[in-house]
Amino acid sequence: MYNCVMAAHRRKLRPRRKLSFELDMPDEPYLAAWRALTPAQRLIRSWRMRRRLKNIQAIHDAKTFPEL
Amino acid sequence: MRRLFRSCERFGVEYLLISGQATVLYGAATFSEDVDLWLRPSPGNARRLLRALAACDARVHKLTPPLAPRFMRAGHGFHFHVARADDLYLDVMASPPRVGMFREAARRSVVMNTPWGRIPVVGIEDLVELKKTRRLFDYEVITNLARIRLLSEPSPSAALLRWAARNSFRAEQRASLLGELGVDTTVDECRKRIAVELVRLQKRDTRYWSRRLAERRRLRRQGLLIPQGTPARDLVR
Numbered sequence: 001m002y003n004c005v006m007a008a009h010r011r012k013l014r015p016r017r018k019l020s021f022e023l024d025m026p027d028e029p030y031l032a033a034w035r036a037l038t039p040a041q042r043l044i045r046s047w048r049m050r051r052r053l054k055n056i057q058a059i060h061d062a063k064t065f066p067e068l
Numbered sequence: 069m070r071r072l073f074r075s076c077e078r079f080g081v082e083y084l085l086i087s088g089q090a091t092v093l094y095g096a097a098t099f100s101e102d103v104d105l106w107l108r109p110s111p112g113n114a115r116r117l118l119r120a121l122a123a124c125d126a127r128v129h130k131l132t133p134p135l136a137p138r139f140m141r142a143g144h145g146f147h148f149h150v151a152r153a154d155d156l157y158l159d160v161m162a163s164p165p166r167v168g169m170f171r172e173a174a175r176r177s178v179v180m181n182t183p184w185g186r187i188p189v190v191g192i193e194d195l196v197e198l199k200k201t202r203r204l205f206d207y208e209v210i211t212n213l214a215r216i217r218l219l220s221e222p223s224p225s226a227a228l229l230r231w232a233a234r235n236s237f238r239a240e241q242r243a244s245l246l247g248e249l250g251v252d253t254t255v256d257e258c259r260k261r262i263a264v265e266l267v268r269l270q271k272r273d274t275r276y277w278s279r280r281l282a283e284r285r286r287l288r289r290q291g292l293l294i295p296q297g298t299p300a301r302d303l304v305r
Contacts, residue, residue, distance in 0.1 A: 031212065035095040035219075039180045046092045046099050047069070047154070047183075053101060057149075060102045060157040063203075064147065065131060065281070 069103075072153045073184040075120040082108040083117070084177050084190045086164065086198055093180050093189055096212035102157040106190060108170045109140045109162035115305070117160065122301035126150045128294045129157060131284045135303070144280055148300065165276050166197040192217045196235050202273040207237035207266060215241065237262050 034042065053059060076083060085093070088100020107117055114135040129147035133139040139146075140162035150156040167173055167190075176191035190198065196213050199206045214232040218224050224232070226249060233245035239259035246253050287293050294303070 030098075031095075034098060035216065037095070039093040039095075040182050042092050042095060042098075043089070043182050043184070046089075049099050050101055051154070056101050056155055056157065061130065064102075064145070064157075064159060066277075 069153050069156065069184045072103075072120075072124050072126075072150055072156065072158070073187060075123045076117070077185065079116045079120040079123070081116045081120050082113050082170075082174075083160075083188070084170070084173060085187050086161075086190045086195065087159075090189050090195050091199070091209050091213065093182065093187075094192060094195070094213060094216055096216055097209045102159060104159045104161070106164055106167075106170065106173070107140075107160050107162045108174070109137070111137055114140065114162070118300055118304045121148055121150070121158075122299070122304050124150050124300075125152055126158070126300040128296060128298040128300070128303075130296050131281070131288065132294050132296075133284060133287055133292065134294060135160075135162075142280070142283070143276070144284065164198055165273070166200060167194045193231070200269045200273065202270040202277075204266070204270075207269075211236050211238045211241060237266065 037045070050056070084106040085103070086106045087104035088097065089103050091097040092100055107113060118135065126148045127150075129149045132147045133144055135146055143161070143163045143165060146160040146162075148158040148160070150158055162170075173190060173194050174188070176194060177188045178191060179186050180189050192213055196210050199210050199213070214235040218228065218232045221228060229245055229249050233242050233249065236242040236245060239255045239262055242258040242262065243253055243255045246258070284293065
């Protein structure tokens with residue numbers, strides 16, 4: 001499993017619990033598969049999806065300059 | 069895209085990748101259409117960014133004030149279009165909301181290997197705060213980030229569980245995490261609490277951007293914004 005947290009964040013403490021439930025939701029199987037990719041792989045696939053957009057500027061501007 | 073980040077490296081720009089692309093790299097989201105950077109807020113670093121953008125033939129996009137200390141400190145966004153880098157819209161902030169100083173965030177950041185080179189990415193905890201926007205979809209992403217942060221620890225501490233519970237905006241996930249902490253609650257109670265929190269967080273972000281967008285519109289009326297389409301090389305002194 002790819003670990004993206006800096007090793008410096010981990011501390012050696014007294015024994016800690018394991019979670020007693022599954023974190024992954026059954027209705028989101030794609031998220032676990034997505035996480036199994038490396039960051040580079042995710043970026044490549046995400047950027048490929050982006051190329052399918054017809055009007056990137058419109059999407060960007062609607063998000064960035066909303067009428068608040 | 070590689071050219072843009074190589075250019076930043078070549079000119080020594082100090083920045084962190086934040087927002088949408090950072091969430092993709094962490095695996096919490098599958099898509100974002102633009103690139104957002106947190107720039108270390110110094111005049112020298114701003115000049116280096118402009119040189120890096122000039123080398124990529126970037127142009128100023130809409131509602132962009134000069135990259136001057138006054139506007140950087142005020143939390144404004146600076147927007148650029150890099151046509152030659154996959155028609156990229158690049159949004160830069162020097163003082164983004166809710167995340168404190170760049171120096172501390174840089175210490176918590178992670179360098180990731182990407183197709184665009186080795187890129188410093190803001191840490192998960194800071195990214196969670198940055199994503200507390202007025203957009204409802206961002207709270208699904210925050211919930212995913214909390215999950216990813218937990219999954220990276222084989223045996224999470226109580227402090228981490230509390231942080232993850234606070235940043236879970238899916239009622240079932242929050243209720244399960246609070247249960248792990250011995251807190252007696254139900255999914256329904258969590259759902260109600262989350263609904264209240266979402267309204268508060270969305271209003272907070274709306275207030276933040278309303279003020280800044282209003283100031284930019286005032287600057288536009290006064291002719292103080294950089295005209296849209298100005299090449300970045302014209303801004304380099």
